[in-house]
Amino acid sequence: MPKNEIYGKLEEVFGFNTLRPGQEEVMSQILSGHSSLAVFPTGSGKSLCYQLPALLMDGLTLVVSPLIALMKDQVESLMAKGILARKLDSSLTTEEVFEVFDLMKSGRLKLLFVAPERFSNPSFLNRLQSMKIALLAVDEAHCISEWGHSFRPDYLKIAQGADKLKIGLRLALTATATPKVSEDICNSFGIAPEHHIQTGFKRANLTLNIAPVPEEERDEKLLEMISRHPGEPTIIYVTRQMTTEHITTFLNSRKKLAARSYHAGMSTERRSEIQEEFMAGKCNIIVATIAFGMGIDKADIRHVYHYNLPKSFENYVQETGRAGRDGLPSQCYMLACKADLGVLENFIYGKRPSTSAIESLVSATIEREGEVALDRYNLSIAHDIKTDVIQSILVWLELAGYVESRGWRHGKYDATLLRPMNNLMAGHTPERQEFLVRLFDQAKQSPRNPNRYNFEVAAIAEKMGEPESKIAQSL
Numbered sequence: 001m002p003k004n005e006i007y008g009k010l011e012e013v014f015g016f017n018t019l020r021p022g023q024e025e026v027m028s029q030i031l032s033g034h035s036s037l038a039v040f041p042t043g044s045g046k047s048l049c050y051q052l053p054a055l056l057m058d059g060l061t062l063v064v065s066p067l068i069a070l071m072k073d074q075v076e077s078l079m080a081k082g083i084l085a086r087k088l089d090s091s092l093t094t095e096e097v098f099e100v101f102d103l104m105k106s107g108r109l110k111l112l113f114v115a116p117e118r119f120s121n122p123s124f125l126n127r128l129q130s131m132k133i134a135l136l137a138v139d140e141a142h143c144i145s146e147w148g149h150s151f152r153p154d155y156l157k158i159a160q161g162a163d164k165l166k167i168g169l170r171l172a173l174t175a176t177a178t179p180k181v182s183e184d185i186c187n188s189f190g191i192a193p194e195h196h197i198q199t200g201f202k203r204a205n206l207t208l209n210i211a212p213v214p215e216e217e218r219d220e221k222l223l224e225m226i227s228r229h230p231g232e233p234t235i236i237y238v239t240r241q242m243t244t245e246h247i248t249t250f251l252n253s254r255k256k257l258a259a260r261s262y263h264a265g266m267s268t269e270r271r272s273e274i275q276e277e278f279m280a281g282k283c284n285i286i287v288a289t290i291a292f293g294m295g296i297d298k299a300d301i302r303h304v305y306h307y308n309l310p311k312s313f314e315n316y317v318q319e320t321g322r323a324g325r326d327g328l329p330s331q332c333y334m335l336a337c338k339a340d341l342g343v344l345e346n347f348i349y350g351k352r353p354s355t356s357a358i359e360s361l362v363s364a365t366i367e368r369e370g371e372v373a374l375d376r377y378n379l380s381i382a383h384d385i386k387t388d389v390i391q392s393i394l395v396w397l398e399l400a401g402y403v404e405s406r407g408w409r410h411g412k413y414d415a416t417l418l419r420p421m422n423n424l425m426a427g428h429t430p431e432r433q434e435f436l437v438r439l440f441d442q443a444k445q446s447p448r449n450p451n452r453y454n455f456e457v458a459a460i461a462e463k464m465g466e467p468e469s470k471i472a473q474s475l
Helices: 003-014 023-031 048-056 068-080 094-106 116-120 122-129 153-164 179-189 215-227 241-255 268-279 313-320 340-350 355-366 376-383 387-399 421-425 430-442 457-464 468-474
Strands: 036-039 060-064 085-088 111-114 133-138 170-174 196-198 206-212 234-237 259-262 285-288 303-306 330-336 412-416 452-456
Touching: 003 023, 003 048, 023 036, 023 048, 023 196, 036 179, 048 060, 048 111, 048 133, 048 170, 060 116, 068 085, 068 111, 085 094, 116 122, 116 153, 133 153, 153 179, 153 387, 170 179, 179 196, 215 241, 215 303, 215 330, 241 259, 241 285, 259 268, 303 313, 355 376, 355 387, 376 387, 421 430, 430 452, 430 457, 430 468, 452 457, 457 468
Parallel strands: 036 170, 036 196, 060 111, 060 133, 085 111, 133 170, 206 330, 234 285, 234 303, 259 285, 303 330
Antiparallel strands: 412 452
């Protein structure tokens, strides 16, 4: 495709007249029909590499992104530019989901953002079978290799899903990829080595500092460093959730700094509230585990501190990369403490099951015939393997062809009737009413609230002689 078409659309829609290093090369490859891997530093405009080509191609551009907040920001930005884009995630109502499906079916939708878990949803994949998909773009593509086993196992299934859907054109994007990780990504998506575009990791505006410090002096050292730059947006990364609370309390008590804790143990609502405060400048310091940061588009973060040693070099590059996205000078500090090594080793070995545990899990899984429901929690207890590792093993078994996922469903449901049972049954056929009555008869009623019922799907399905899928679907 001629460059003048790329630059014409760039200025017309996005208001730019120049591209950053690597962008033109990636776009030209995509528009010439070549799948590509783009490894660009944080803040270098990776998203434009699929947003602009999407406007020049016939069909839907499907974008895989790991975070709802990031999808939301991109959809709102694209809609403001007059581009029809939508996201599919757990925050949507049923009506909103069907609106997205209608737009897909009409062929008007240009970009659709989904989480990697959508590739484990047979219903969603069936809908895509009839769609003309021009491009599959996978953001944070290093998760396929570097973190796929522990971060989001369903990243491992994206390439297989693309093959099933016969999506020939793929674009993988990341800010972090070692040569081995890049090789894994290219092999997974069928990307030729010559179509791997890497502009380097170095960002001239970031200054990286390492300060060796004894454990007992670390808090005071951190306070001293932060006190030099009051009021400037700052992220402090720690390893454990309890440490976020300790550091936040320490900073607020000593200097009355506007610090907030952020970790995966908090409710979704509380995390969203803290993130919005930080983005709006209502608090300037976030003390966080690695649960915070990916997809955070705040340009003026001036300081990133590692109170604890990062888990890997790739983590360090990702986390420091959140500083200075506006191109202005920013500082990154690591408080290197030998005491952290034991914690990191526990993280590594705590998730590594024994060979015998893996063998017992695999045998118990693949020896079962027909359609079965697997409960990760029960499997974890039975085989002494952490639940997230269980999920990774099941994904690898599926990729190897030993099992096939039919999607996921809840094993238990709680339901509270908001209307009398007679009203609930109105409109159903007699056969359906008889089934629903039997279903509710098998549920457990709350002794405190007779309108509240608990359904254990597997037990009820066995008693009623019905498939678990029918019970779950009815609920």
